[in-house]
Amino acid sequence: MINRLNIIFLFIIIIMITLLSRVYFLSIKSNTYYEELSKRNYISRVQKIPVRGVIEDRHGKKLAVNQMGFSILIKPHLNSKKNKQKLEDALDLIVEHFPDIEKKKLLKTYNRKNSAYNHDFVKVVEYIPYQDFFPKYTLFSSKDSMKIESAVKRFYPYRKAASHVIGYVGKASRLDILKNELSAHNGIIGKNGLEKFYNDKLQGQIGYKDIKVNALNKEIAIIDEKEPSIDNSIKISLDIELQKYIQKIFGKRSGAIIVMDANNGEILSATSMPEFDNNIFASGISVKEWNIMRNDLNHPFTNKLINGLYPPGSIIKMGVALSFLENGIEDNYTINCSGSIRIGNRNFRCWKRFGHGKVDFRKAIRESCDDFFYKGSLRIGINKISQTLDKFGFGRQTGVDQVNEFFGVNPNKLWKEKKFKQPWYVGETVITSIGQGNMLVTPMQMARYTAFIATGKLPKPHFYKANYEEPEDLKMPEAQLNTLRRGMYDVIHHPKGTATKYVKTKIAIAGKTGTAQVVSIPQSEKVRMKESELKYFQRSHAWLTTYGPYKNPKYVVNVLVEHGGHGGSAAGEVVSKIYDKLYEMGYIKSRN
CATH class of the missing domain: 3.90.1310.10 (Penicillin-binding protein 2a (Domain 2))
Structure with missing residues (x-):
């Protein structure tokens, strides 16, 4: 009997709680809900x-x-x-x-x-x-x-x-x-x-x-x-008058030009040629206009500063030389360049047919001796070269404030195994040491790397101050950097420098030329064809990367001329005029 009464009381309590909850909802909660609906009816948000x-x-x-x-x-x-x-x-x-x-x-x-x-x-x-x-x-x-x-x-x-x-x-x-x-x-x-x-x-x-x-x-x-x-x-850091000037002197050629503060990564000018008028997109581009530009073999829509991938050629040699020094090769290391080195069934030739004779680090940079880098790379191997170049930002984004920046390729044994499921061959090591083979870089990466050579610190390229980061100190020995810097100075000023005949500026600068082959040269070719004898799209890309003034580096000027041939002859005049303009505009105060 007591159990039945307890059940009845429990049932009554549950009903009362349910009724009270409903009363609370109708009087309090629903009032808030309908009040909110009412507000929507008489409050309009613009x-x-x-x-x-x-x-x-x-x-x-x-x-x-x-x-x-x-x-x-x-x-x-x-x-x-x-x-x-x-x-x-x-x-x-x-x-x-x-x-x-x-x-x-x-x-x-x-x-x-x-x-x-x-x-x-x-x-x-x-x-x-x-x-x-x-x-x-x-x-x-x-x-x-x-x-x-x-x-x-x-x-x-x-x-x-x-x-x-x-x-x-x-x-x-x-x-x-x-x-x-x-x-x-x-x-x-x-x-x-x-x-x-x-x-x-x-x-x-x-x-x-x-x-x-x-x-x-x-x-x-x-x-x-x-x-x-x-x-x-x-x-932003861009100087539009300098930008216009550079586009004018570069003319109708294809390529990329970067002028960057060597100490903090601020970019004064960055040109990807050919350019296009952005207003066609703001106004609406026609199908005809789009097809003309899309089918242009010079790729005007490609931002070559960050999306152009090119073999670096000889301008990678300073980085490879630092890898030699970092991995136990002596500061006074020399080789005898006879014009080629034989590996297996193939001759790997130096660009100078009869060789450079005795070559040390400074001369290797000055005269761009390939054989020096062939022999040094065989001593330390591709993995150590790749590790050093990784420090300088190769195979990685620079972090510049542009969208969809490419990484490039900094090859090594593991990279090839993952990508192609194939082993690495010794011949690939020697051609990578001179910036050929699978290695690919962007002009922005090369400008940043050149700033490191000039200052000993790796800056982050940027256009807007919000993207600035303190340059990274890579702790490279100053004595080793100075050896390479002297070699780069010789490139521009020594009688046998690869750019001496072509760079005529009032500013004392240091630099390195590069010729990045687009097509391989057959082993049967005893004497290299001149670039001018090749069809345009078979000609090598031409690099000239520089910094100045030499004693107190302020700016990096990095120039790539697509299918330009030799770096000095293709880019020397452009680089010279840019430095003279920087002096004229007051960016460079001292010529030394």
């Missing part, structure tokens, strides 16, 4: 979109700006029989005043964006410049079937200058919008270069205004407001 920040060069010259204008929208659901004439009139009005706009395209755009579920005005014209549209603003805004909104278009005043570095904006895709909420409101997003790398900074933070409205949706009061961010601009 998003306030920030203006995209400006990109300036180091002297404040505008490299990427916003041009003001207008867009034209047409009322939805006008393509029915009843309203078709209103649509025709609206389209005819646009074409009458702006003849360059095609009516067929306008109608196609309207039909694509219009639907039974869409109740917003349909944007048919994205942008018309302010000066072109403003005189007609009153006419268009007076039409009930049309709506005029302010619009902004990205503009690059210097057009082809530094186009790869600056990058461009484009229409935000669905994937872009998923990753970046603000792009859904302004419709654009950085697609390349600095525009993409610093997109979050440049686009800023969205603001809003919460407005109290009545039953007729008329504004009664402003409840809350937050302004969009205005600190969206960036000032």
